[in-house]
Amino acid sequence: MSSPGPNLPAKTTAGAAEIVRVEAVSKDFGGPKVLEEVTFSLTRGHVHSLIGPNGAGKTTLLNIVSCLYRPSSGRVLIDGRDLATLAPHELAVLGVARTFQNLKICRNMTMLENVLLGAHVGLQGGLWVGIFRPASVVRRDSELGERARRLIAMVGLDVTPETMPDALSYGALKRLELARALMNEPALLLLDEPAAGLNPSEKLEMGRLIGRLAEQRITVVLIEHDMKLVMGVSDHVVVLNYGRRIAEGTPHAVARDPDVIAAYLGTRL
């Protein structure tokens, strides 16, 4: 992953490039709407948090932005491309990666192999290339292996990459998932509750890690219930309640928004 060059512009909202636009998105599953006319846009290289009480529609929205669900109406544009025109596998080409609320780790594969699963490389050349492995394929595999090892270290997993997942703590497995999501050098990273189940020091470390990703110009969308983490790491927060966007803005602004305070029944954000 490349570091930002010295000439990269500082993070500003005004005039900064939009990477995602969610336009009047509604969703139902055959019953009442779980998302209703939700509109907002996300700025490249920023950390955006999607918050709201349980059942507000956060994961549904993330599933729409990652092409797992189609909206019932409205549309989502990534880099100006309407997701309705894309097949789900084309999302990786747009540079979108995600992690899930529940761990999706292959227990019978090493950490390294799990991270390598994040590399979207097809079997170019088919079976014969796979069997005879020309120099270009050997070189590609070795570069991917190096990249996976660097990412394992970057997310702070200080054990040999050949370690089996069963030897890792829950917090370490969350970081392993993050390393796998980074394997394809995403421009847009969608994280569904990356800190759920972590202890306070692991949460702090996850927050630092997310901040470092944004420094590398990766746009992060974070669903998170831990308000300390959200307030500490976000440039921009979108608040959903009963499927509607009730507020958006800086963490400071949304924490003082009366509608947001009411939605959280007075809970201090």
Ligand SMILES: Nc1ncnc2c1ncn2[C@@H]1O[C@H](COP(=O)(O)OP(=O)(O)OP(=O)(O)O)[C@@H](O)[C@H]1O
């Ligand atoms: N596949 C589905 N079929 C039917 N209803 C669904 C489906 N997925 C989500 N829902 C409903 O949509 C609503 C919003 O759910 P969603 O998981 O998006 O909320 P959330 O804000 O992510 O909640 P939480 O914070 O508890 O994870 C809920 O009422 C849920 O039951």
